[in-house]
Amino acid sequence: MVLDVLTGDEVARYQRQISIFGKNGQEKLKRAKVFVAGAGGLGSSVLAYLTAAGIGRLKVVDNDVVEPSNLNRQILHWDSDIGRKKVASAKEKLGKMNANVELEVISETIDKDTVEELVADSDMIVDAMDNFAARYVLNRAALAKRIPFFHGAVQGFYGQMTTIIPGRTACLRCIFPEAPPPTAPPVVGITPGVIGCLQAGEVIKYILGMGELLENRLLIWDGFRVEMEEVLLEKNPECEDCGGGAGS
């Protein structure tokens, strides 16, 4: 059971960010429950930084086991983890990183039949998935629950992300009406490192109500040229998931 007020050890641990957030802000992080969909490349980065930042409760869902080809980018998983469930491997590392964080891990496939129960008690959803079918399921779940959905995806040296706030922004389906074909694209490990880190930053800012979120903007990271660019977005009035209306 995680207490909602900071212990003395936690005040010392988070001192360098409490000077920005205040103790109240740090306690907001501690009270939050964040659902992270996927414990792969993006998930490793998102989870490491959310754990270090002191998010109180993290729920991690992934149905995969660690394979050798994961190890160039999925930094929570090591040689000794090959063949283990990714959620078990992630829980072990994150627990050692910060024992103040309550970690709930579930080895499960996220689909239309499981998503409602999986996200039921979460305040927000982080997209660290590797396919658009699951992303669309999570997008609809976030819209139904009216909770934020932090999208991220990568390929090669390139990545993209946006922060979706139901009722305020374009949803994932507004931006990407059709899924790309499922294949196993190349990924350089630093790319999910960068995008996952930025997604974690969005989560922290959302919880704290600080700064500006990446709303109605698709950020595209070009690691080949070290450039960040944006595509401005708006709700799609024809969107089959959110309808694009002001109240959706």
Place this chain on the structure above:
Amino acid sequence: MKVRVKFFATLKEVFGGGEREVELGEGTNIKGLLDTLCDSSQCRQKLFDDSGRPKTHIQIMKNRLPIQSFEGISTRLEEGDVVSIIPPMFAG
């Protein structure tokens, strides 16, 4: 009329840069723009399928919306439009 075209990620390499202004005839649609842009077989392979249609998973935005919310590749362009062409990214 002039429209601005922005290429992202791997498409920058195909088109030799991230952005260009293109002069088009009045009433040109997205398909016409793509035909104008693609002057090499490498480019056509990236953007078009075997039947000569633009690949659906290449994300094309007219200003702030995907072209699917207008009339797809038949979407007409107007002076000053910004067209963004984004290759698929979906790994995690």
